[in-house]
Amino acid sequence: MKIGLDIMGGDFAPKATVLGAIEAYKALSEGQQLVLIGDKEQAVSILQENNVSPDHFEFVHTTEVIGMGEHPTKAIVQKPDSSISVGFKLLKEGSIAAFSSAGNSGAMLVGALFSVKAIPGVLRPAMTTIIPKLKGGLGILIDVGANADCKPEFLVQFGVLGSLFAQHVYNVQNPRVALMNIGEEEEKGNILSQATYPLMKESNLINFTGNVEGRDMFGDLADVIVCDGFTGNIILKLAESFYVVTLKKGLKDEFFDRFNYEQYGGSPILGVNAPVVVGHGISSPEAIKNMVLLSKNMVESALVDKIKLAFQ
Amino acid sequence: MKIGLDIMGGDFAPKATVLGAIEAYKALSEGQQLVLIGDKEQAVSILQENNVSPDHFEFVHTTEVIGMGEHPTKAIVQKPDSSISVGFKLLKEGSIAAFSSAGNSGAMLVGALFSVKAIPGVLRPAMTTIIPKLKGGLGILIDVGANADCKPEFLVQFGVLGSLFAQHVYNVQNPRVALMNIGEEEEKGNILSQATYPLMKESNLINFTGNVEGRDMFGDLADVIVCDGFTGNIILKLAESFYVVTLKKGLKDEFFDRFNYEQYGGSPILGVNAPVVVGHGISSPEAIKNMVLLSKNMVESALVDKIKLAFQ
Numbered sequence: 001m002k003i004g005l006d007i008m009g010g011d012f013a014p015k016a017t018v019l020g021a022i023e024a025y026k027a028l029s030e031g032q033q034l035v036l037i038g039d040k041e042q043a044v045s046i047l048q049e050n051n052v053s054p055d056h057f058e059f060v061h062t063t064e065v066i067g068m069g070e071h072p073t074k075a076i077v078q079k080p081d082s083s084i085s086v087g088f089k090l091l092k093e094g095s096i097a098a099f100s101s102a103g104n105s106g107a108m109l110v111g112a113l114f115s116v117k118a119i120p121g122v123l124r125p126a127m128t129t130i131i132p133k134l135k136g137g138l139g140i141l142i143d144v145g146a147n148a149d150c151k152p153e154f155l156v157q158f159g160v161l162g163s164l165f166a167q168h169v170y171n172v173q174n175p176r177v178a179l180m181n182i183g184e185e186e187e188k189g190n191i192l193s194q195a196t197y198p199l200m201k202e203s204n205l206i207n208f209t210g211n212v213e214g215r216d217m218f219g220d221l222a223d224v225i226v227c228d229g230f231t232g233n234i235i236l237k238l239a240e241s242f243y244v245v246t247l248k249k250g251l252k253d254e255f256f257d258r259f260n261y262e263q264y265g266g267s268p269i270l271g272v273n274a275p276v277v278v279g280h281g282i283s284s285p286e287a288i289k290n291m292v293l294l295s296k297n298m299v300e301s302a303l304v305d306k307i308k309l310a311f312q
Numbered sequence: 313m314k315i316g317l318d319i320m321g322g323d324f325a326p327k328a329t330v331l332g333a334i335e336a337y338k339a340l341s342e343g344q345q346l347v348l349i350g351d352k353e354q355a356v357s358i359l360q361e362n363n364v365s366p367d368h369f370e371f372v373h374t375t376e377v378i379g380m381g382e383h384p385t386k387a388i389v390q391k392p393d394s395s396i397s398v399g400f401k402l403l404k405e406g407s408i409a410a411f412s413s414a415g416n417s418g419a420m421l422v423g424a425l426f427s428v429k430a431i432p433g434v435l436r437p438a439m440t441t442i443i444p445k446l447k448g449g450l451g452i453l454i455d456v457g458a459n460a461d462c463k464p465e466f467l468v469q470f471g472v473l474g475s476l477f478a479q480h481v482y483n484v485q486n487p488r489v490a491l492m493n494i495g496e497e498e499e500k501g502n503i504l505s506q507a508t509y510p511l512m513k514e515s516n517l518i519n520f521t522g523n524v525e526g527r528d529m530f531g532d533l534a535d536v537i538v539c540d541g542f543t544g545n546i547i548l549k550l551a552e553s554f555y556v557v558t559l560k561k562g563l564k565d566e567f568f569d570r571f572n573y574e575q576y577g578g579s580p581i582l583g584v585n586a587p588v589v590v591g592h593g594i595s596s597p598e599a600i601k602n603m604v605l606l607s608k609n610m611v612e613s614a615l616v617d618k619i620k621l622a623f624q
Contacts, residue, residue, distance in 0.1 A: 134557065134560075145494060148494060148501060148502035148503075149502045149503050180546065182457060182460060182541070182542055182545040182546060182549075189460060189542070190460035190461045190540075190542040191460075191461050193542075213545075213546070213549050214545065214546040214547065214548065214549030214550035214551075214552075214553065215549040215550065215552055215553040215556075216553075217550055217553060218553060218557065228502075229494075230494055230501070230502040230505075230543070231542070231543055231546060233494040233525075233526065234492060234494060234525070234526040234543060234546075234547065235526065235546065235550060236526065237494075237525050237526030237527040238526035238527065238529055238547060238550060238551070239526075239550070240526075240527055241526065241527040241528075241529060241530060242554050244527075245446065245530065245567065246563075248446075249565050249567070251558075251563050251565070253561050253563070255557065255561070
């Protein structure tokens with residue numbers, strides 16, 4: 001299995017990404033090969049500084065980098081030799097089985113949609129994040145920003161995508177899927193959530209358990225919480241800001257520790273024809289390692305095939 | 313000045329409300345009279361248990377109570393002698409200058425819209441909440457649940473309402489008004505926020521400073537943060553849940569203390585023709601006291617007149 005990593009992506013690339021690749025390498029099994037996509041010379045130099053043989057890795061040299069602030073669609077088109085563009089080319093060809101990057105997340109999304117494309121039947125691929133539960137364990141929030149405006153059918157599909165991800169990658173049996181809303185009762189909410197509820201209730205692809213509210217985010221009412229990408233992105237960033245506050249305040253607690261994005265590695269883009277993971281811009285080597293391992297888990301669990309089957 | 317309080321509203325009513333009324337009474341000046349609306353016999357009994365003379369208060373006896381779970385519109389119509397219905401009748405007549413309740417918030421909203429009604433020019437009255445800032449001080453989030461679905465013009469008006477509230481009740485000079493969004497740039501967001509941004513930029517009734525994101529909620533980029541009521545309600549409840557977690561974990565910190573809703577008393581409904589404040593269902597006597605004092609501050613600052621003037 002070849003696992004692709006964009007070593008130019010993220011605020012601390014290529015140093016943090018190459019150091020992360022070293023850690024990921026140590027965790028991989030035989031037959032699992034990391035493909036480092038980016039400036040080979042820089043990568044080799046960082047490896048040598050750390051007394052790690054470049055022979056442990058494959059390299060695909062690229063000459064361009066898509067910056068964090070660049071317009072995703074334009075950048076993908078105008079920088080064909082960027083690490084992100086090349087990564088998706090390799091992914092589409094099947095030269096790598098998964099691709100991950102802590103770079104421009106919009107470019108990652110556009111790249112995924114343009115190259116490996118949405119799985120037939122999936123109306124809108126979506127991005128997920130992990131939400132720690134107070135009692136232990138974790139939940140999944142989907143979508144966290146890929147789709148700012150959604151139709152009810154999109155949200156139902158997010159439930160299916162999140163459910164399959166929870167089941168096959170995090171081994172949650174029969175995941176409980178809930179709709180993020182502003183009241184518990186079926187008739188509560190905005191037009192979107194009111195229209196979505198009955199569709200989710202009817203779907204036999206998910207174990208729908210009803211509405212949850214903002215206050216239920218860290219409880220144990222659901223394993224997968226579905227919302228539009230506007231709401232999900234605000235929730236994600238608000239939750240992150242709480243974590244940052246607890247860090248700043250020096251508050252130590254096991255629950256808050258589990259907010260640390262480094263442990264989860266990144267947000268998968270679910271519903272495209274190959275495993276794609278987008279890391280946090282500020283990814284440390286630890287985060288990069290876990291991003292790579294998450295993309296590997298997605299390959300091993302054959303998540304994409306499971307999704308294809310569900311949407312047949 | 314007569315200040316109306318629903319003593320039947322809230323999970324711990326009438327005990328918590330009457331005890332809160334006693335505390336509020338102590339904080340009022342001469343000429344400021346509390347009008348307790350609800351079961352007079354119960355109220356007098358609680359006052360006597362606490363060695364407080366009933367003479368310090370006016371009473372308007374009512375025989376019905378709207379429960380927390382009741383359908384707002386039906387309850388208002390079917391229970392004309394409920395404390396909420398009577399409170400709004402008194403407010404509409406001008407027998408009281410402000411009305412507050414920790415009861416059914418939907419019924420409070422419907423009651424306000426049916427009785428004192430929206431100020432001419434205000435498309436949709438909205439509810440606000442206080443958001444503590446990390447550096448000290450506070451910000452205002454509007455709308456937190458009155459309007460689940462919004463048009464761009466509503467959001468612009470929420471900015472005006474929040475701005476006037478911040479200025480006249482919390483003495484924030486030239487409040488900075490921002491739009492809650494999922495990116496900093498003007499073109500970012502969902503259809504609603506993309507359409508709202510240019511309207512807010514053009515408005516000469518607010519000091520618009522651009523988009524903020526979920527991570528900026530506790531920062532100092534803005535004094536008033538505007539969003540639709542669906543998003544705002546989720547943010548509010550998520551933030552509350554963080555506060556509850558810090559309490560459960562026994563974490564002591566001045567910043568988290570300032571999340572305590574008890575200090576703020578409640579959420580005003582802005583844009584109606586009289587001061588109306590809705591308290592948290594779990595309001596303690598301290599919260600009730602501060603809810604009453606907030607409604608008094610709204611009267612003293614002539615906020616409703618200021619809003620009328622802005623929307624002329």
